[in-house]
Amino acid sequence: MPRRTAAAAFALLLGAAPVWAGVSQVRLQLPLRPRLPLRGNERIVLAPFLIVAEAEKARDKRLQNVDLQAEFHRFLQKQLGKKTRLEVVEAPADIKLPTQNLTELTHAVDFWKALGNSTNADIIVSGSLEFKIEDRSGYKTEEYVSPINGQTYYRQVYVEQTGFLFDIVFLVFDGHSGEKLLQDEFKDFRQTGGRRADELQGLFENLFSLENQILNLFVAREREADRYIFTD
């Protein structure tokens, strides 16, 4: 009986003892400042984007079912309307970009100024969109240890890897001066389970994974981060 009591006391002491040489991981919520220094209630026009993957679209029949311009506009409009205080203004229906070259688009100051004046917008968003199905299947070299002699060999194995690649270049212009305020690029690759994955689902997988980064152009966001603290 005394032995049992002593053991219990020892366990109690162990429990009460501080953790020696300890390190603990903590999770912080860090703010992400908006990339554009805005008031928050500006009028924003979503101009058309250049569609980069036209040639790809012609090759891959599955991409022909996706109206990238319309889907992206709808997504962006919805996100900006829901998660910011920006006033989204409709661009004129007959608006045509002055060029199909991204660099030239960046320097089309007069065009952006005219669009800003006609819509009374503070900022204008445009850029380029690329969405394609990437087949990364192929032979890859892998290490192989022989169970017979225990030696390491290298062998070629066929790895099937298909996915959707989404690449957005954002251009943000000042609606009053037509000057470029910001240019940024976001990319996302989503691997699919097989070759027959749905392209629209793939597109939205890409977009939802980029949502935080896209919105962070206009409004503050938060992100989680892990850090270590010492406990003694």
Added chain:
Amino acid sequence: MKSWTSTAVALLLLAGGCASYSNTENSSSQIAFGADVARKGLWREAAFRFEQAIAKDPKNARAHNNLAVALEASGEFARALTEYKKALELAPNDTYIRRNYARFAEFYTSYTRTTGKTAGAS
């Protein structure tokens, strides 16, 4: 025999308790207390405790690291950067401090990266 065991157990418990609380004034115990409240999300209190630990032992890299984390959690990023640098200066080979600093540097760079232009300013 039974009363002897009970007395021994009581003495052991008392000694354990005393050991835990006798050093409330040293930097280690401030760090321990600070870490405890930090894990509960009380970052202001934690920062105060880590500052106390540094006041008692200015060359304690662990205290500087913890203070940096507490300042980061409270949004005081410029001060956090200073504290991370001090911690790293005092313990350049500490893996945890190096990892924290690298992750903070990545965050802080993107946080301070703005265009510098404002819509309608020109």
